[in-house]
Amino acid sequence: MTESNAKDSQATNEASEGQPQWDYTSNKQNLFTGGLVVGGNLLLIIIYLLYRSVPAVHTFISGKPA
Numbered sequence: 001m002t003e004s005n006a007k008d009s010q011a012t013n014e015a016s017e018g019q020p021q022w023d024y025t026s027n028k029q030n031l032f033t034g035g036l037v038v039g040g041n042l043l044l045i046i047i048y049l050l051y052r053s054v055p056a057v058h059t060f061i062s063g064k065p066a
Contacts, residue, residue, distance in 0.1 A: 050057040055066035 047057075047061075051061055052058070058064075058066040
């Protein structure tokens with residue numbers, strides 16, 4: 001192998017090591033994950049508001065009368 005070929009292959013190897021070869025994420029996955037996070041947060045807020053304002057929900061969650 002000549003010196004120039006060795007330098008070219010080394011430069012190619014260094015360039016490919018710096019960046020991932022495969023990207024397993026997609027726009028649909030990001031949208032789905034974001035939707036789950038937002039939906040979970042909304043569910044948590046609704047449960048908290050019901051816990052604070054509805055005595056039956058407070059009793060059901062805590063086991064103590066409101």
